[in-house]
Amino acid sequence: MSWAVTLDDVGRRYRAGGRWVLRGVDLEVRAGTLLRVEGGNGSGKSTLLRLLAGVEAPSAGRIRGLPGTRGYVPERFPAALPLTAAAYVTHLGRVRGLRGRAAARESTRWLERLGAGPYAGTRMRELSKGSSQKVAVAQALVGRPALLVLDEAWTGLDQSARAVLDEVVRERVAEGGAVVFVEHDPARLAAAPDAVVRIAAGGLAERAERGPRARAGTEPRPRTPRLRIEARGTPGAGAPAGLPRGARCRVTPEGVLSLTVPAAASDAALRTLLAAHPGWHVRSVREEDAAREEDAVQERGGPVGPAREEAGPG
Ligand SMILES: Nc1ncnc2c1ncn2[C@@H]1O[C@H](COP(=O)(O)OP(=O)(O)OP(=O)(O)O)[C@@H](O)[C@H]1O
Incomplete structure (x- = not known):
């Protein structure tokens, strides 16, 4: 199914009259594409991702076409929950429309695929940092959301879980989902994004679109604006x-x-x-x-x- 999220002249500030963290942002995220967001520390990457995940609203401009199912791995995952890992991921599956048994099955499947199966029954607050990050990723994937928003989701994962997440991102895009990600490692999915946007001085200062040849890593990035x-x-x-x-x-x-x-x-x-x-x-x-x-x-x-x-x- 073809859909797109569109940001029109979007701005975000955290208090009335305060500094604009983002301003004048125009962006389209289309189904079946992978978008990487870059920028220095504090440039507003997480802010942009929260807007796309729908957990924050813009202070100016409009966001249209957000799909109903969105999965979001925040930069800081609230790990101190009193639920077990499986119960939490199952709960998110239900929120995304899966029925009881299907939600539990999917929860188990994602936790196992990410290598978190052995502690599916452990309470979240007792999990190690890396294990808790696997749950953060599993809760975003359950129910196969149309839009997946990953804010440094690889951080803290062990090598095999990182490779699984790379694989899952490619799968989601091939299945027609859209994935937007921020990641400090420049080598992460380096040849895969369809577009890379860079935030500077509060706006999208640079946008590099990549064609099918660039996906194979053979096309140079367009001229720097x-x-x-x-x-x-x-x-x-x-x-x-x-x-x-x-x-x-x-x-x-x-x-x-x-x-x-x-x-x-x-x-x-x-x-x-x-x-x-x-x-x-x-x-x-x-x-x-x-x-x-x-x-x-x-x-x-x-x-x-x-x-x-x-x-x-x-
Ligand atoms: N909830 C908030 N309340 C007030 N200011 C905030 C809030 N969230 C972010 N900011 C401010 O907005 C600016 C951009 O923050 P953001 O976390 O989006 O940047 P970032 O590019 O993701 O940074 P980093 O690479 O360090 O994670 C920062 O100056 C930050 O202090």
């Missing part, structure tokens, strides 16, 4: 020192700065601007291609949309 950062500073101030490699910077005598940087270096560029003395007030961060298009429209006297993202204070 550049971001354009616009900021206002003190009239007469020159270009700021310490910009990352690959940055191109223009400053008008009035103190209006236009800086383009490879997307991967945008966090470093923003930090440089925000830490400079005298300071820079960052007005917008946009993909360079989109900024060019808006400039062209403006030159023709047409309408200009609002900047997609504000990255600085105020």
